Amino acid sequence: MKRVSSPAHDVVVGIDIGTTSTKAIAYTAAGEALAQHAVEYPLLRPEPEAAEQDPEAIVAAVRTCIAEVARRCAPARVAGVSFSAAMHSVIAVDAEGRPLTRSITWADNRAAAWAERIRDEWNGLAIHRRTGTPIHPMSPLAKLVWLRHEQAELFGRAARFVGIKELVFHRLFGQWLVDHSIASATGLLALETLDWDAEALALAGVTAARLSAPVPTRHIVRGLSPADAQALGLAADTPFVVGANDGVLSNLGLAAIHPGEVALTIGTSGALRAVVDRPITDPQGRSFCYALTERRWVVGGPVNNGGEVLRWLREGLAKAECDAAAAAGGDPYAALDAIAAGVPAGAGGLLFHPFLAGERAPWWDASLRGSYFGLAPQHRTAHLVRAAYEGVILNLHGILGIVESLVGPTRSVRATGGFARSATWRQIVADVFGREVTIPRDHESSCLGAAVLGLWALGRADSLEVVASMVGTTTRHEPVAAHVATYARLGEIFQSLPPRLHAQYRALAAFQRGIHPEE
DSSP states (O other): OOOBOOOTTEEEEEEEEOSSEEEEEEEOTTSOEEEEEEEEOOOBOOSTTOOEEOHHHHHHHHHHHHHHHHHHTTTSEEEEEEEEEOSOOBEEEOTTSOBSSOEEOTTOOTTHHHHHHHHHHSOHHHHHHHHOOOSSTTSHHHHHHHHHHHSHHHHHHOSEEEOHHHHHHHHHHSOOEEEHHHHTTTTOEETTTTEEOHHHHHHHTOOGGGSOEEEOTTOEEOOOOHHHHHHHTSOTTOOEEEEEEHHHHHHHHTTOOSTTEEEEEESSSEEEEEEESSOOOOTTSOSEEEESSSSOEEEEEEESOSHHHHHHHHHTTTHHHHHHHHHTTSOHHHHHHHHHHTSOTTGGGOEEEOOBTBBOTTTOBTTOOOEEEOOOTTOOHHHHHHHHHHHHHHHHHHHHHHHHHHHOOOOEEEEESGGGGOHHHHHHHHHHHTSEEEEESOSOHHHHHHHHHHHHHTTSBSSGGGGGGTOOEEEEEOOOHHHHHHHHHHHHHHHHHHHHTHHHHHHHHHHHHHHOTTO
């Protein structure tokens, strides 16, 4: 076991700047969560395909979370603060760092047409192989091309383009810095050199001077102003570790950092990832490769449709049952689980493609739409609910095949996110993947991952391996052989349909945009 050196009362605060909330947790060196706080904010959709955040609300949320955790963990001393953040955000700012746009998030699809042109006409696959970021509207590369061509006046006025964590650090320290991990998720950073890629920058129409300076994920910044130190409840010289993106830190927080281990995360969206010791990209452009450190990289694929599918069920197909549970003082999502658990594996041969918000991996097609396939007279609401649960996992299983083709076979799956609270969903994962699934004690794996990276950066741990002593396991699920066989048969049908319906998906998406222009 690797050494952790820390006075008894020292804590490191891990902060995760997410899509709908920011969370901060103060961890002891043993992995105990001593204090925590979260602040929520809305995902804004002002026009079709848009998905934005108010950057000022997020900066305020970060400040509030730090101050509350610092207050609650007293008299423990905060030894450092380390950051996780969602990937792919873009904010245009002026010369003083004032936002000219909202934060354009990963879920924003307005650059879809430009992503297709990059992929099909502008050497997109070669750019992906160098930068590790799939060509998709989520990518800051595609967003910048879209802004350049469709909002030229704004694009010209912007002094630089930054992500949300960069804005936070600029507000606190007056520096424009981006960690290698966030930068490697922009489509603009060459993985081999860890510097901006000349061809990608030219395509985006920017120079390095309009971007932040790339730094290692364990880079430390100090020097809070007296006013900020007082407001945050910290010493002015408290070290802030720039940290990494939420995906790679989730792997670290799950201790899924060795060969044969994959991390599965399902929140609103989801992802499946494995850690490797060098940059690896898929020749077909279907997976990502992002930096954790200079010697650890994370390969995998994200999905748009995870817990969002449960919300859709809760507000639609199973609204009556969920509302009844809530009215009785129960959990509406527990009611959904009970409905799904009442139907055998395979949902009576009913398939659900969970593409409610288009899809990223393994298809990388914003025009995909959700569908039920195989409806028959015997199917009832419970079958539709069960099929929706299964569809999310069957889609993620397609990503596992891609990851294993790049990094080798998988022995175990370590899972986290809101879905991990559901025994029904956890067992579906074990059965679809045909592997043991373990659930950690701490569901906030990105916060813990940020804290572990902070311990290492601050010299309080010999290596990232210390995470093994900090992650506890609450639940294990073993696959049921009969269910594995069922899902293997259905999985082949599931994976075969989207490529065959490519043209139809695009036509239907265009039709929907025409009849619902304001949605």
